Amino acid sequence: MYSEGLINKGGCMKKLINNPDNVVKEAMEGMEKAHGDILKINYDPAFIARKDSPKKGKVAVISGGGSGHEPMHGGLVGFGMLDAACPGAVFTSPTPDQMEAATKAVNGGAGVLHLVKNYTGDVMNFQMAADICASEGIKVESIIIDDDVAVKDSLYTAGRRGVGSTVLTEKIIGSSAERGDNLETVVKFAKYCKDNGRSMGMALTSCALPSVGKPIFEIGDEDIEMGVGIHGEPGRERMKIKPANELVDMMIEPVLSDISLKNGDEIIMMLNGMGGTPLIELYLLFNRAVEVASKKGIKTVRCLVGNYITSLEMQGFSITVMKANADILKLWDAPVHTAAIRWGI
Amino acid sequence: MITIESVKNWIFDLDKIYNEQKLYLSELDSAIGDGDHGVNLARGFDTVKSQWEKTPPADLASAFKLISMALIKSVGGSAGPLYGTFFMRGGLVLANKNETGLDEWIEVLDKGIAGIVMMGKAQKGDKTMLDALYPALEALQKAKSEGKTFADALKASFEAAETGMKDTIPLLAKKGRASYLGERSIGHQDPGATSSAMLLKSASQFF
Numbered sequence: 356m357y358s359e360g361l362i363n364k365g366g367c368m369k370k371l372i373n374n375p376d377n378v379v380k381e382a383m384e385g386m387e388k389a390h391g392d393i394l395k396i397n398y399d400p401a402f403i404a405r406k407d408s409p410k411k412g413k414v415a416v417i418s419g420g421g422s423g424h425e426p427m428h429g430g431l432v433g434f435g436m437l438d439a440a441c442p443g444a445v446f447t448s449p450t451p452d453q454m455e456a457a458t459k460a461v462n463g464g465a466g467v468l469h470l471v472k473n474y475t476g477d478v479m480n481f482q483m484a485a486d487i488c489a490s491e492g493i494k495v496e497s498i499i500i501d502d503d504v505a506v507k508d509s510l511y512t513a514g515r516r517g518v519g520s521t522v523l524t525e526k527i528i529g530s531s532a533e534r535g536d537n538l539e540t541v542v543k544f545a546k547y548c549k550d551n552g553r554s555m556g557m558a559l560t561s562c563a564l565p566s567v568g569k570p571i572f573e574i575g576d577e578d579i580e581m582g583v584g585i586h587g588e589p590g591r592e593r594m595k596i597k598p599a600n601e602l603v604d605m606m607i608e609p610v611l612s613d614i615s616l617k618n619g620d621e622i623i624m625m626l627n628g629m630g631g632t633p634l635i636e637l638y639l640l641f642n643r644a645v646e647v648a649s650k651k652g653i654k655t656v657r658c659l660v661g662n663y664i665t666s667l668e669m670q671g672f673s674i675t676v677m678k679a680n681a682d683i684l685k686l687w688d689a690p691v692h693t694a695a696i697r698w699g700i
Numbered sequence: 701m702i703t704i705e706s707v708k709n710w711i712f713d714l715d716k717i718y719n720e721q722k723l724y725l726s727e728l729d730s731a732i733g734d735g736d737h738g739v740n741l742a743r744g745f746d747t748v749k750s751q752w753e754k755t756p757p758a759d760l761a762s763a764f765k766l767i768s769m770a771l772i773k774s775v776g777g778s779a780g781p782l783y784g785t786f787f788m789r790g791g792l793v794l795a796n797k798n799e800t801g802l803d804e805w806i807e808v809l810d811k812g813i814a815g816i817v818m819m820g821k822a823q824k825g826d827k828t829m830l831d832a833l834y835p836a837l838e839a840l841q842k843a844k845s846e847g848k849t850f851a852d853a854l855k856a857s858f859e860a861a862e863t864g865m866k867d868t869i870p871l872l873a874k875k876g877r878a879s880y881l882g883e884r885s886i887g888h889q890d891p892g893a894t895s896s897a898m899l900l901k902s903a904s905q906f907f
Contacts, residue, residue, distance in 0.1 A: 400773075421776075444743070446734050447776040475876045476777035479819060483772070483781060505880075512879040566739045567723065571730045586734035588877050 367568035368668070375565040379422045379442055386429055390694045393433045400450070402457035403429040404439040414532040414541045415439070415461040418470040418525060419454060420477055421446040423564075424585055426695035427522055427664045433693035434700065436529035445564055445667070446586045448476035454484030458493060466494035466538035468545060470524060472517025473501035474586075496538060498545040500524055502554045502675070504609045505582025505591045516584050519625055519675030520552030522663045523687075526696065530689035544686065548677065553613045555606045556673030558583040558629060559596070562666050581605065585629075585666045585673075599636070603643040603674070610676050611648065618652030623687060625658065625675040630665035632672055637661065644674055657687050663695065701850070702800040702907050707763050708752065710906040715745035717898055728891040732878035737779060737891040744775035744783070759798055764791020778876055779892065782816050782829065789815030802840065802850045805907065809837045820875060827873040827885060829892035835864035836900050854904035861897040868893045 372378050380398065387396045395406050402419075409415065418428045419441030428440035438461040443449035458467050467488070471481045478499060485495045502520035506512055524545060531544045558580045561570035571587035574580060579602075582590030597605075616622070626641035628634070637660050645655045656679060664673070679687070690699030718725070718741040725738030748770040757763040764787045772784035790812030793804060813833050822828045839860035843853035866889065873885035876892075 443776045444736070444740065447736050447740055448778075448780075450773050450776050450780060452773045475820070476780070479778055479781040480776065507882075512874070512882070513876055516880065564726075564735055564739065567726050567730075567735055569730075571735045584877070584880060586877070588734050588880060590880070591882075 368563040368570060370563070370565055370568075372565050375568075378565045379444060382422070382425075383429070383442070386694065393692060394429075394694070397456065397460065400453040400456045402439050402441045402453055402460070403432050404457065404461055405432055405434070405437075408438050408461040409463040410438075411463045412465050412535075413463045414465045414536065414538050415458070415463055415467045416470060416525070416529050416532050416541070417441070417454065417457050417461065417467060418521070419443070419449045419457070419481070420472055420474070421448055421586070423667045424664050426662070428525070430695035431522065431525050431693050433691070435533045435689055435691035436525050436693050436696065438532075445566070448474065448480045451480050451483035451487065454481055455487050458484065458488045458495065462493055466496065468528065468532070468538065468541055469495060469497040470521065470528070470545065471497055471499045472521050473499050473514055474516060475513050477517075494538060496542050498542065498549060500549055500552075502549075502552045503556070503584065504553050504613045505555050505584075518556065518585050519554035519627055519664055519673050520548060520677060522627075522659070523552055523623055523625060523675060523677050524548035526691060527683060527686045530686040530691065534689065544683075547683070551614055552675060552677040553610045554673055554675040555610050556583050556585070556629065556671060557581050557590070557602060557606060558587070558666070558669050558671035560631065560668075560670040562587045562630070562669040564667075580671075583666075583669075583671060585664060587666055587669060599640055600643045603640050604647060606674050607644050607647050607676075610674055611651065611653065614676065614678050616651070616653050616678060619654070620652075621654045621656045621679040621684075622648065623657040623677045623679050623683075624648070624655045625663065626660045627664055627673045627675065628662040629669040629671040629673065630662060631668045631670040632662075634661065637672060640672055648676075657684065659696075702760065702794075702805060703798065704757065704760060704763055706906045707760065710903050711745070711752065711767060712749055713902045713906065714899060715742075715749045717902060718742045718745050718895070721898065725891050725895055728889055728894055731888045732873060732881055732885045733891065734877055736777060737895065740775045740777050740779055741895055744771045744780065747771075747774035759796075760794040760800070761791050761796070764788070764794060767791075778820065779895070781819055782892075785815035785819045786812040802844055802853050805850070805854075806837070806840045806844060809833065809840065813837060822875040825871060826875045827868050827871040827878060827890045827893075828875050829890070829896040831868045831871070831890065832861040832864045832893040832896040832900070835860035850907065854907055858897065858901040858904045861900045865889065865893040865897040
């Protein structure tokens with residue numbers, strides 16, 4: 356199946372799939388079987404919605420993006436988090452008809468917030484959907500998350516990428532909507548998260564699209580990609596592998612320094628696996644990250660450690676830091692019940 | 701001539717081309733993007749073809765609208781909205797026209813490119829599909845001013861697109877995922893410019 360094509364250098368990566376074209380659909384069918392108690396699934400156009408949606412009078416929060424980042428976003432749909440998620444093809448943004456249908460399906464009459472990761476395709480497709488919905492009288496606001504400090508935000512790039520902060524933002528604004536905040540307030544918290552969350556990632560290995568089969572980038576046995584995005588897109592620098600603590604130090608410095616944190620500040624930290632990294636390594640990395648922050652007088656008061664925003668089978672990790680305050684922590688601690696995150700219920 | 705039949709042949713040929721070249725386009729995309737460009741376009745034009753077979757459009761304007769909507773709904777990424785907008789805006793030129801030539805094709809490209817610029821906010825030289833499309837449009841305009849035939853103008857336009865495509869190799873990407881690479885995007889041919897050159901080459905064979 357993978358032998359066709361004009362250029363075929365290197366081997367294919369093994370994958371547990373049947374037909375590359377059916378990967379997303381079959382995974383959605385599996386999610387329906389696993390989490391049918393909290394989710395309902397629409398296949399055409401594809402979106403995953405809360406079982407109890409639409410909730411009358413509640414602001415609806417929708418996100419979406421390419422597949423291959425699971426559990427984000429479908430695994431983050433449920434009480435206290437997203438109302439719907441639109442999965443695109445693997446590493447490809449979803450199409451406007453998906454967001455349009457999801458928006459209409461979960462709109463409870465109090466407005467809808469689209470949470471978009473800053474990738475060119477995602478922004479364009481969400482914008483087209485928001486325009487269509489707005490033209491039909493649905494109140495839609497869009498917030499674009501752009502937290503990746505590995506990319507310089509300048510006229511010469513598409514801007515910082517949207518990565519790990521998205522997960523924390525979905526929890527915080529999902530809980531804001533859940534407790535009955537109006538659209539304006541939910542948007543205010545989304546802007547807070549956008550302004551106060553920063554991330555950086557790295558990769559030990561590449562990953563392969565099911566439909567292509569071969570690694571997205573070549574990487575030497577002793578090399579790592581520093582500043583990698585969540586699609587295997589190369590990052591800021593290729594370098595030799597170093598001890599874990601040195602890698603954490605290289606990543607957390609730019610993350611912490613990009614948001615104005617001072618002695619005594621509190622943060623929520625996510626130490627995220629890219630999909631192929633064992634949890635034992637993630638805890639080891641988290642240990643160092645908390646230490647480094649602590650030495651600067653910054654207190655890690657809440658955390659997530661695990662695989663939340665992945666890049667297929669890529670080995671690597673990312674660190675996300677969000678500055679906290681009493682309001683944000685109250686929302687963070689509020690009950691949540693999704694496939695991937697559950698507490699307080 | 702641009703007729704409903706020649707548009708059909710063009711679009712069906714594009715489906716064949718993008719399916720044949722999907723791994724090549726995806727390889728180009730892997731070097732500076734995320735490696736899905738070929739796969740996405742193949743899926744998009746498969747959808748266009750099946751939509752066309754299911755509900756054949758009656759005139760050129762509805763043909764371009766069908767192509768646009770099918771691409772927007774099935775491609776995703778940035779290629780979906782960009783090519784979708786190209787056909788949407790370009791097709792508006794063809795309202796109430798059924799047999800058209802060089803003048804209209806220049807208008808289609810001009811309006812289609814303007815749609816891409818509006819959607820993607822890129823400029824010439826940013827290492828995008830525009831670097832194949834703009835030279836193609838300029839070649840058409842030049843051919844018209846020199847009084848060339850439509851066939852000769854189409855040939856000049858795809859040759860200009862292919863030159864523009866190759867000229868993306870030394871450029872530094874300023875839009876889309878390739879822009880994250882900065883200097884490292886230099887030395888790679890842009891996949892969007894490549895798929896655009898393929899689109900224009902195929903058009904030259906059927907119009």
